[in-house]
Amino acid sequence: MKVSIIGCTHAGTFSAQQILTEHPDWEVTVFERNDNLSFLSCGIALWVSNRVSDPNKMFYSSPEDLAKLGANMKMKHDVLDIDLDNKKLKVKDLINNKEFIQDYDKLVITTGSAPVIPNIEGIDGENVFLCKNWSHANELKNKTDIKSAIVIGAGYIGAELAEGYSTLGKKVTLIDALPHVLGKNFDENISEVAEKDFIDHDVSLALNEKVTKFISNPDNTVTVVTNKNEYTADIAVLCIGFRPNTDLFKGKIDMIDNGAIIVDKYMHTSRPDVFAAGDSATVFYNPTQKNDYIPLATNAVRQGILVGKNIEKNTLAYLGTQSTSAVELFSRSYAGSGLTKNGAQSRNFEVDSISFEDNYRPEFMVSTTPVLMNLTWDPESHVVLGGSLTSKYDISQSANVLSLAIQNKMTIEELSMVDFLFQPNFDKPINYIAQIAGAAVAQANK
Template identity: 50%
Template sequence: MKIAVIGCTHAGTAAIVNAATLYPDAEITVYERNDNISFLSCGIALYVGGVVKDPQGLFYSSPEELSKLGVKTKMRHDVIDVSIEEKKIKVKNLESEETFEDTFDKLIITTGSWPIIPPIEGIDMENILLSKNFYHSNTIIEKAEKAENIVVVGAGYIGVELVESFQAQGKNVTLVDSMDRILSKYLDKEYTDIAEEAFVEKGIKLALGETVTRFEGVDGKVSKVVTAKGEYDADLVILCIGFKPNTALFKGQIDMLDSGAIIINEHMQTSHQDVFAAGDSCAVIYNPTGESRYIPLATNAVRMGTIAARNLIESKAKYLGTQGTSGIKIYEYCIAATGLTEESAKDAGLKVKTVTVKDNYRPEFMPTYEEVMLKVVYEEESRRIVGAQLLSKADLTQSINTMSVVIQNKMTVDELAYVDFFFQPHFNKPWNILNLAGLNAK
């Protein structure tokens, strides 16, 4: 059996490692246009901010490790054409410029995503950078050393984390986003208000509800970001607008959403039985609504890559869907969320109610304690839980992992009230904060 894998970050690495173990007699070849694999892009802000000193720690595998498994690792090889029906791929060696063809019995698509680059006037100027891979992170660090005014465009997780890193380095930082709140896809207003206040206290300028209309510069280098409402000096601009699936090679050959995200079944199989896909190139089943959505997350990717490998010959493993569970640390606040926010639930047409609990996470007789704010979103009629958000100066983010399981298993807010959680004064109170949310909803 010849297995070809296109792309090798999270999903690709997981698929390859598992396939090599499960099918020792298979001929496995991976094609990757970069010279590195398995880079944890979620660590870019930590690397830029100096928290991570050695960037090699952000790689959890290597071409050498895959070679030891008997995998043919074709680094700096770009797949330029694919014929799924003929089971052929055309490849260009980026070092020698040579092109050649290969065949496959099974194909695993793990081509990932690429940053969205909107057609804004001046966007091609020098010092307007992307933040996705290892090379981007090194360029950001190099350019940031000489920059005084840095503008980050996009207030999602990556943009927000970079803003904090730049501010810690003493830069003048502006965060621009067309939405009127940061992290609006993940958190409701009562949570983003707290995070935004933390940024303002640190001297970060928030230009929210503003869309970039053009970039201005001198001698080809950016010097200003112009929005419909204002202008901001910029020696350096980082674009963090979002990501799109990198799937143009397969258009018209397998089923996709309008966004280009590949549609897969619960076994990671595409509309072609011998072609599997995983990671940021795919749509996934979003359990709170039951629909296919594009949710590019490393956690989704490693699960999907693992499952794809296990199902190449026969369907053995099922993908359980996702809640889009995520977490972030903004200065002293530990924040996590899963499923739908109140706002996004209503936008999705769900009739929901919410319950918010504020309490100290452990007994007041302990020498220290911190307040935690938990919000649970649930359907009004069925009382099925569809989302949760948590914020505290104490790291209680693992509670959101619990809520992810709750959503996945379609539990109600009434059942949450009486779930069995341990009590120990070092960690919590007799009524766990999750229990309290269920009790208060009654």
């Protein structure tokens, strides 16, 4: 059996590993246009701000590792065209510029995502940078002698990069078209906590502002013009999101509106013997029970494994995702899973919600600290649909608890009665997750 894999970041790496583990005698060829694979781009801000022990450890695999498993690694190779009817790929070797045709029996599309780069005047200026891959990471790391930076995009990546530059003592401006930091990740009450921390650390916030122009200045600085103001710094970094890198397959495979390839629960696409996974594909979003686009490494890894499990026959179904995630900013944890109230509204999905705040452990302890929480649920069934938290205490694993609750369709009544541990070092007699679930029950039964 001949398998071709196009793209090898997270989904491609795990697809190759799993296919060769299940079928060591198969001929697996991996095409990757870069010279590296498996880069954990979520660590870029940490590396730039000197919080990574060794950048080489930001790669969990290598071409050599996959070759040892039996993969035929074609690094620095770009797939130019695809003939799905005849199962052939047109490939270019980027080193010698030679082109050739590769045939296959089964195809795996793991081309990932690309940064969103809007058509804005001056965006290709030499002091305007991206924050996505290993090349971008090196460019940003080589610019740490700067005194100021403008970060555009206040989602996880942009917020973490802005925080990182702030910890290095840089003058930082954080711009976003939305009215709140982390506006797509959390509701306003949690976003406002993050905003206060940014302001307290002298980060200038330019929220509800849309970038309209970049100006490269004679003194080697860049000016970012928005619909309201102008800001000047040594560099500007774009962190405004990602899109599926699937232009090669448009009109050939079924996609949703943004270009993400639609896959079923076994990672099949609309074409026979063609699989897709990771940032190039849709995920099944359990809170809404619909296909969605949620580019997370965790989703890519699981989907990549499923490609390997199901490439010969359907053996293991995708459980879906809750889009569980977390970030730490200025020693405060933010974590969530499933639908926020705002996320539900943007999807025209009806939820009930509640906010709750309490100390994570008893007040008789020498120290404790509050946890601010939100919870959403279905108004009719009372099934939990989402939750989010922030605290100076590490609440990140609580998002995993909420993820399990959503995945298993627990009700708020059931979540309020889960057998959580009690020990004064860790929590109160009623764990804070059970507390907000209980508050939800009380509100729902009014």
